[in-house]
Amino acid sequence: MTFIVYSKDNCSYCHKLKQVLELTGKKFTILNLGEDFDREEFLDRFGEGSTFPQVIYDGENIGGCVETIRFVKKEYIRTQTK
Secondary structure: OEEEEEEOOOOHHHHHHHHHHHHHOOEEEEEEEOOOEOHHHHHHHHOOOOOOOEEEEOOEEEEOHHHHHHHHHHHHHHHHOO
16 A cells, blocks of 8 residues: 655655655655646645645555554554464
8 A cells, every 4th residue: 555645845843754655665656746736736636724745555544644644653563473
């Protein structure tokens, strides 16, 4: 499965999330505001007031940076206890 990260330039949370995904070896695709989508498309998909980044995994919106890191951590713990 691949994480799809809706990102924008000069976003510290976007940068942090990218680093976490790289360190954990997760596959991910970065989509950038102004290149891959516009603000209207972003708001249509995630709703008014949504912040960057927003992450989709397996067709489901996980949320932002904090929620995605929590998701990755939970997934890691689950795989270690099997």
